[in-house]
Amino acid sequence: MMRRSPILGSSALARALVGLSVLGGVLVASTPALANKGAVVDCLNAVDVPCAEKAISRYNIGDSKDAELHYLAARIAFFAGRYLEASGHINRAVDLGYDDRWDERSLYARTAQVHQGFVEVVRDDRYVIRYRPGLDAVMLEEVFDAMKRSEAHLAPLLGGPPPGRVTVEIYPSAQTFTEASSLTEADVKTTGVIALSKWARLLLTSPRALGRGYDWQDTVAHEYIHQVVSHRTHERTPVWLQEGLAKYLDNRWRDGTDGFQLDPRSEALLARAVAEDTLVPLEMMHPSLAKLPSAEMAALAYAQLATLLQFCVAQKGDGLLVEVIEQVDAMVDPRIALSKAAGFPTFDALEQAWRAWVQDQQLRDRGVAASAKALDGDDPVAGDPVLSQRRDLARFLRLGELLAQRNHHEAALMEYAKADTNEGDTSPLLQTRIAQSHLALGDLQTARSQLELTLSLYPDFTLAWRALGDLEVEAGRAKAAREAYSKVVAYDPFDADIHQILVKLYTQSGQAARAKRHGEQFRILSRGGEG
């Protein structure tokens, strides 16, 4: 399972999901000769590595000529994060005649290559982070925190955590992430996939690989939910239900409180579909979302699924979740499992009730464009959903930026006005630049309204949070400034300047622990790592 940011939205993603599912399925189904080794397979399907290792320990693999056995050993090692070992076993399996139809050998080799130089940090003998020493160390404490809290607040909702260790791997670039995930960079760019729950690991792209970061702690929780659901249902949960659950629950990791809210883009899609009566029939999503004909429809489907789960939980409470998972694990049709648990006789009845409910939600369509991803050094415009498609307008933005850099803010506003066509969706980058120039000219009121508008539409737009922090400092509102800057590091923890500002702000407010933590992060970023 994977996490994309902020929403899923393309057929390429669907294809990627299908590919991964097929790959996972094949890893199981392609071993008919290993029927006697079914316990190993079962354990791996349950994302239970200790169980699999125990099951295989009965065999003497070293001198074995059994290709399937080496293949299983390779998989277990791969799940456990021993990539060189996994690579050795699969090579041996292929040599012994294993038909590597899905090219797993190169996946293992690539992963081993990518992990060269990675280090592993273990906390409480339960939580593991693998990462490459360097700037990513700035995230460690926060990732551990997200893992622990997810286990504390989310796993119980789903029936309990998987055994063994919870592992997060942080990949420093989109390129390393794609190499280790078997996805392509095109998949990543077009679908926005930035994290993955697979092979008993949570694979995470470092926020520094994206132009303005992303909500990486929420993403850890999101992927963790997938892992728990996979474990509890032995990989029997279809993608639509997996994504519905994860999307609906991933906000609860901090304290267990249900703060689910559709992001503005999903809300807009759903609002439009409700108004135009173009909702995707839930039946179309089963068993796979890959059948959906367009990226926009897939994005709409995800929004529907999250609200469907929200609706179901609203009917029967959180207990419904465990009930559904257990039913799915018992091989009940997930649609029936969900309908019954929510108190509806059929899936159609559930859908009808949900449709009626969603129409009452007063959803808003506010001109929010689909997110764009800037990866591994893309220019800032690449991360803007509007201007990345309109390079002609981006030229005026650039002129404005150059003027603003030279403190010609009034002239900059004139160029920004040329880029602002007032047609179609709102560009968050442009609006933020406009706000920054107003701020520089001392017009705090206009700057604030501009930023508030931007953030209401694009709450993950880091630059706008930063500008808001600057504005609050200017306005002498330290608390609001701290909150805005904290949002920045929640998306992009690699800006040393922000940590430095936060040290000062927290010191001023007497919050020594927080000041200390940001001080540590500042030092890591200044030095290039933990040293």
Add this chain to the structure above:
Amino acid sequence: MNQPIPPPDFEYDPHAAIGGFVRSLVVRERLLLVGRVLAQALGLALGLALLATVAAAFRWDRSLSAGILVVVGGVGLFGLVGAPLMIGWRRTGDVLRQARLVERLRPRLEGRFLTSVERVDGPQGQESAAVVHLIARRAWERLGSLTPGGVHTALPLILSAAVVVVVLMVTLVSSLVAPGGPVGIWRYWSASDAALADAEIEEKGSADHARVGDLVLEYIFPAYTGLEPLVVSNTSGEAHGPPGTLVRVRARSAATIDGAAVVAYGKPGVGTEVEDGRIVRGSFTIQADPGTWRLDLLTGETTQSSRDFPISPEPDLAPDVIVDAPRRLEVAVDQPLGIPWSVRDDYGLTRVALLIDGAEVRGLRELTKTPPDAEGVLKISPAELGMSPGMTVELQVAAWDNNGWAQPQMGVNEPPVTLVVKRADDLAMLGPAERLQLRDLMVDLLAEQLMQPWPPGGSSAAVARSGETFDGFYGPLDQFLEDTPAVYRDAMVRRMVRRAREAGHDFVAYTQVNFDPRLNDGRPSDDLFAQAGALRGRAIDENEYVIIWLDRYIQMRALGLVLKESEVLSGLGKRLERELERKASDAEIAGAVDRVRRSLSQLDESLQYMDQGGLRTMVEGRSKEIGLMADNLAEAQAAGRTDDAQELGRRLSEQLQELQADLEYRMKQLDDEEDSLGEEIKSVVEELKRLEREQRQLQSQVRQARESSDAQGTAQAERLWAQVEKLASEAEERGSRLEERLDRAGSRFMTRKQVAEANRSTGRLAESAAARDLRKAQNDVGDALRGWMRVARTVPEAERRAISRRIEQAERILDQLDREASTVDPQAAAQARAMQSAQQELEQELQAAKDMAGQLAAKMPIEPRGMDEGLDQADQSMGDASGDLEAGRPMPAEGAQGQAAEGLKEARESLEEAAAQMAASGGGARRGEQPQEGDDGESDGEDAMDLEDGGSWSAGELTLEQEFDLDAFQRDVLRGSQGDVPEAYRAMKKRYYEELMTQ
């Protein structure tokens, strides 16, 4: 009780006498007043005549003189006639005033006269009639012998008359002594300019010389000037023209003569003829020096000469040569000079050559058609001229004119360019910091332009001042360019900056030419105002365009630097790894780590030139990580933890190589994106080309159909078109000559600009006529006429009229063509209608192409300027063509089709130019920072991505081949062709290359 006093018995009635006396006073004074006013009026008239005489005598400007006369006459009439009459007439009728005057002359009246006059009709109120009578009687008695003449003397009238007489005398004398006498004065005021000149000549002649008039000079200019013969009637006799000009004289003698001779430069000419005893015909040739000519008239035995008329030769000037290079230029020995030059002559050029230290070293052009101007770029390198580093020479471009009468004259650029030849390594090129500085200056300039209020106000002066201020905005940029010769060596940057500068200059020049800074009142015409606004907008647009280009260029160059540094680091990483493997000494390891650190510093420095963005952030982060790892390695090595050090060294090496790989990967992605965009551009270009081709084919089919179905009408139309073309060409040619004359005469800048603009319109008319484009020709003819109308009274009227007449004639013929186009042969009309569907199909395809082009433009980092305008023109013209075809009017349809094809061509060329600019600022720029074997950086960039004249991105300049010997030229082209370009452009590059090599 009061008894009334009976009236005394008088012998006469004193009241009646006094009344009569007073009336006679009034009458007299009024008569005197009228007389005086008449005298003053006469004096005024004579004064005006005197003034007119003076004006004629001194040949004042007649308009001015007339103005003065009117003003003086008006004021004088009021002051000397109107006002005295109005005021005096009333005063003279005031009997009390008359009485007071009398009282003043006869003090002993002691008020009785005044009292009596007040009571001339009898006592007032309760006054005693007897007493009143008594007073009147005594007053009358004491009046004595006083007569009206005693009260109102005629002295003022006499004085006025005397003044009149004096003025009359002066006027008469003046008119007699004035040139030409009264007749001359009369002619001055009544005749045309030419008649006036005649009068002058006759007068001059009348004194001591033979009297001649009706002078007509016909100029036959030397063949090399290419000028048409010119006849000037009623001249003053002064002859002027280039040396070698044959001047044919025709004059009329005042008296009958027997023979005559034209004497020029003191020597009589041959072949002078006399017709009808009074008409003299002869000729002389203008020499290089000034002189005089005259007519010697023979009557019987007597020879009488006319006065001398001046001969003013207009020398054929040597060509002007302009070389666009600083006074002192440092160049690398193997670097093409890249110096643009332009030459211009008043009549024509025959050749251009390159001089080094005054000696010709290489011919640049042989101009058999003797054009008036030529230009090019010196692309030859010092090495090819046999120079070596360390040499300093004087470089000049020389041009020879086509003077066939005397010796061809040579012009050179002055002062010469001092060329300092250096080794390539010794030359400072435009560095990244200077590029940033240049960009910042242009950004500052943009800010000032944007913030300047527009419109600046309603008056002409406000616009003129605004232009002046606008010009001042460029000051810092100009200063930077002057202070930074390295800009000159970066041909691409130089060209782009010049582009922005010239656009600014156009606006400023327009404001200074068309708006008078002294006129604070009155709004300029809307047309002028709109044009000024458009030029200002263009100046800003160009600046924006160049900033975006420069910014991209800077970013790509900086990226190239960073990539280069990463390559170095990668190499250092591998070396470090090898040294660790072979267990090198601590000192060697420390040295290797130091080298990594130093190189990292270089990398960080290069990053400073990149804009804050994702890539910079990424590389900065990596750099910090690598730096920390190097520190850890050094620590481990120092602490003797050899295994740790080896592991760290291995990881460090990996990271360094990974950094390079990542950057290469990003480069590849950028190239892929450019390639992909290039493919799209190519696709749209091909589509536009196809549409253009098909539009021209359809145009040709329409023409053929028209010609075949209506041969007679076609032939007639062709004749008419030929006439229009001829008339327009003649008008343009005359306009060009007029432009040159005005240039030579140093006429006002504004006048010259207006004439140039009018002549451009005339040229467009000639082009439209050549293209047989009726609709456009009808538009152009109006523009041309308005243009020439605008210069009325600022250029010689005869010449302006001659041009306007031709254009008006062309207009009439165009009207006729329009009428004939409407009454087309039915068969031809039917055929035209049949072709409408094909035209509509093209229109629909154009819509699809426009959509494609619009989507493409939205993705391009460099704006394809002019593309939209070209497509709009094509769209509009296709619509017109379709309408004409539907209406069965093939002739205007053909014109519209031609316009549509031209619009498509313009759009395509805009797209190609933008693609070339993209390539120049993108991939080419990245390569430019990494000199490789056979790659000389800047110059290759230019060769590979030549941008001049609208955008091929092929090697070399298509117009410059004559400057090279074939080998050198081909070498350049080959070298240019070796430069890489994105895949999408390779086919085009290959094509251009092949075209070049086969020329």
